[in-house]
Amino acid sequence: MTETLVISIDAMGGDHGPSVVIPAVAHALAIVPANVRFLLHGDEGALAPELARHKAVLQRADVRHAERVIGMDEKPAQALRRGKGTSMWNAVEAIRDGEAVAAVSAGNTGALMAISKLILRMSADLERPALVASIPHERGVTTFLDVGANVDCDAERLVEFAIMGEAFHRAAHGVPRPTVGLLNVGSEEMKGHEEVREAHRVLREGKLDLDYRGFVEGDDITRGAVDVIVTDGFTGNVALKAMEGAARFMSNELRTALTSSLGASLGALLARPSLRKFRDRLSPPPAAPLLGLNGIVLKCHGGASERDFAQALRVAVDLAQSGFAAEIERNMRRLPAALADAQPAPADGAAAADGAPSMESPK
Amino acid sequence: MTETLVISIDAMGGDHGPSVVIPAVAHALAIVPANVRFLLHGDEGALAPELARHKAVLQRADVRHAERVIGMDEKPAQALRRGKGTSMWNAVEAIRDGEAVAAVSAGNTGALMAISKLILRMSADLERPALVASIPHERGVTTFLDVGANVDCDAERLVEFAIMGEAFHRAAHGVPRPTVGLLNVGSEEMKGHEEVREAHRVLREGKLDLDYRGFVEGDDITRGAVDVIVTDGFTGNVALKAMEGAARFMSNELRTALTSSLGASLGALLARPSLRKFRDRLSPPPAAPLLGLNGIVLKCHGGASERDFAQALRVAVDLAQSGFAAEIERNMRRLPAALADAQPAPADGAAAADGAPSMESPK
Incomplete structure (x- = not known):
């Protein structure tokens, strides 16, 4: 018999709460393996009518009563102070307590990041968990990170994003060996800041297990030039919102x-x-x-539909079943040596970076 | 009688050279005031057949023979070494020599920036001239800078972009008092890097003559939340290309x-x-x-059509006729005092920036 896989759910999160989450769990029953069970954290009174309507859910789920809910516009600091006992807090705590292998919430992003960091602790050397955007392109999606969590990034953090993003892309999209690019600007004479140049050296020369393809530019995100594109949280957030804005304007x-x-x-x-x-x-x-937590936490967007949330549950299962966490850990252990290897000789370091061929974008 | 206004043209630049530039000048005759004349720099042999086809041009233009041309993919350093005597070089030199008030080229951007900087010198404290993108939104265009020239920007440079972008927007679009925003990321707890926070303080507290509206986000670029959006050349270049990529993908x-x-x-x-x-x-x-040069230089995109290039000539005339340069200079003279005023008291500086209300984006 296969081991049971438990996914922990913040059943109160998102714009619609249980009225979307419970039907989504019902929907998910058909698309996840039979060994998956769910843990539903939320107000029993609010969940009951939805569960009455979707009776199949209770055969594969347990309800854990949580009286309180974190508001969609509560500040992260506030969420940390008064979050204990809320549906979101309990959903994440279930991972730490070994009751579940992953948690999914459509609630407040900042609160989820802060609470996850506090409860699970970071595995990577980051201010807070890295946020991933999945951007559609002609033949699939680009995994793009960090899109807003870590504003100041040194080379080491950028390389950590590469390691985590690559493992996530493989687990979520079934690509055996995702290609990785580092976001930079185009003009030849001024290839990026020092942080970007150094991360480039580490990714190219350090003995990490990654298919690194070099520098890419902003328009490569929707071109699908590589599977994973890495940047700091400031640039990533601006680029993501700029693309969303452009798409909205065009529509x-x-x-x-x-x-x-x-x-x-x-x-x-x-x-x-x-x-x-x-x-x-x-x-x-x-x-x-x-990404970067000791545990799998997925954020579903606040306005998620039943189908969206069900898909998020499926991704949680895919991640939990994959070698995702172990792969990240394996590459992370190689990182200190990779950083040391890539230290430039004082005289020719800059020249080496300048001479690095940037990836030719297919036109 | 009004003074004659001379616009200097690199007649060989762009993907199509004189076959687009000369018809564009003919086209421009109808849309610029009668006191405007043109100086055409380029190979007489190449210009002659086009001029024969557009006889009206010679009544308002003079030809200056230039034997050589800068290639579209020549490196800036190379362009500087061997650029003397090329059509682009001579077009810019005409400003320095007082023969023209503005120069327009559809040639190699990097070369035009390097040559302009060498010949005209910078008026602002920048690595190289700032590049402006004009992004369409529902009710007009957003002036967005720097989109790729200055990768590392301290607060002073960001404020310089604000001063120059505001004056450009007024001159090019006839908006009497353009509004200005500073690009930042959304999440409350981590409003940008220190450079952005400091620029915010200077723009808000320094006595510059600007209608500064505070922080904006990536999607405000196509929303038209403010007229002018300022950021460093790295973020600006990535955001611009990301938007172009998104638009291309959607098309x-x-x-x-x-x-x-x-x-x-x-x-x-x-x-x-x-x-x-x-x-x-x-x-x-x-x-x-x-922007940031002692003189008006306009870059027209390489694949510009006849109509595009004619419009560029018209913008050159608008800028030359406006108080653009004087306005920039006036605000630049206020900048040192503004920077000094906005120095935070050591203890409460960060708190002041944290508490600053970010602009409410209209939904």
């Missing part, structure tokens, strides 16, 4: 264009199924892992 | 969707004029100023 303009005349409206009507497929292609996967 | 996906079925294809055919308008709305203005 609005397209809507305006397609309702601007009778012909256009009729055309849009005819093309509607295709336009809907187009919109679906642009929605990023719903679950983002918090 | 490709849309094309695929609209040719995926007979209904969709028919729909696309009916909506074609509107889809074309949609595409036009997304193209950014063709001319980017190089």
Whole structure:
């Protein structure tokens, strides 16, 4: 008999709480292996009517009553002070206590990061867990990190992102050997800051087990030039939001264009199924892992639909079943030596970095 | 009689050289005031056939023979070594020699930046001229800088970008008092690096003549939350390319969707004029100023059409006629005092920045 795999769920999190989470668990029963069980943290009174409607859930889930909930706009510091006993806190604590192998929440991101860090502690040398965005491109998705958690990043942190992002991409997308790139600017004479140049040396010369392909640029994120793109949390957050903004602007303009005349409206009507497929292609996967923790924590976006949350549960299972954590640990152990190896000789270090060929982006 | 305004042109630059530039000058004659004249730098032999086709040009332009041309992929260092006597070099030199008030080139960006810096010298304390992108939004364009020239920026440089970008936006778009924002990340607990926090203090507390509105985020670039958005050249370059990539990805996906079925294809055919308008709305203005030089230099994109280059000439005229340079100088003179004013008291500086309200983005 296979071992039972328990996924811990913050059943109160997100904009819709149990009314989305419980149907999502019901939905997930069909897409996760039979050895998976769920632990539902939340207010019994709020969960009961949903569970009555989805009776199959209780055969594969246990409810743990939690009276309180963390508000969607509570500050992380506040969440830490008064978070104990909330559904989110308990969902994460279940990992530490060995009751579950992963936790999923659609609640407040900052609170989830702070609480996870406090309860599980960091395995990597970061201020807080790294946030991953999964950006669609023509043939799949790009794993892009850090998108907002660690504003100041030295070379070591950037390399840690590479190690964690690579392992996540393999576990979540089944790519045996994901390729990795380091985000930089294009112009030849001024390849990035010192931090980026040094991380480049470590990734290229250090004996890490990674398929590192060199520097990439901002437009490579949606081009799928490599599987994993690494940057600091400031640049990553700005780039992610800039892309979201550009996509929103284009969608609005397209809507305006397609309702601007009778012909256009009729055309849009005819093309509607295709336009809907187009919109679906642009929605990023719903679950983002918090990387660098001693444990698997997934953040589902606040407005997640039933289907989104079910997919997030499936990703949690994929991660828990993979060698993800062990692979990260193995490469992390190589990191100190890799950092030492890549120390430039005082005289020619800069020259070596300058001469490094940047990846040729396929046009 | 009004004074003659001379615009100096690198007639050989860009992917198409004189075959686009000369028709563009002909086109520009109709959209610039009668007191504007042009100085055409380039190979007489190459210009002659185009000039024969556009006879009106010679009544408002003089040709200055230049035998050599800077290649589109020549390195800046190489361009500096062998650039003397090229059409680009001479176009910029005409400003220094008092023959022209502005120069326009569609040639190699890195070379134009290096040559302009060498010949005109910097007026601001920057590594190299700041590059401006003009990003379309629903009601106009956002002036966004620096998009790639100055990778490492301290607070003083960020404030210089604000001063220059604001003056440019007013001159180029006729907005009497442009609003200015500083690009930052969203999460409350970690508002940016120290450079961003300090620039925020200077812009808010220093007595500069600017309508500063505080922090903005990546998606505000296409939202038009403020007129001018300021960031360092690393973040700016990544954000710009990320947005370009996202727009390209969406266009490709849309094309695929609209040719995926007979209904969709028919729909696309009916909506074609509107889809074309949609595409036009997304193209950014063709001319980017190089800011921070003692003189007005505009870079037109390499693949510029006749209409694009004509528009760039018009922007050059607008800038030359405006109080642009004087306004920048006036605010730059206030900068040292503003920097001194905004020095935080050692104890409460960070707290002051933390407590600063970030701009509420309109949803």
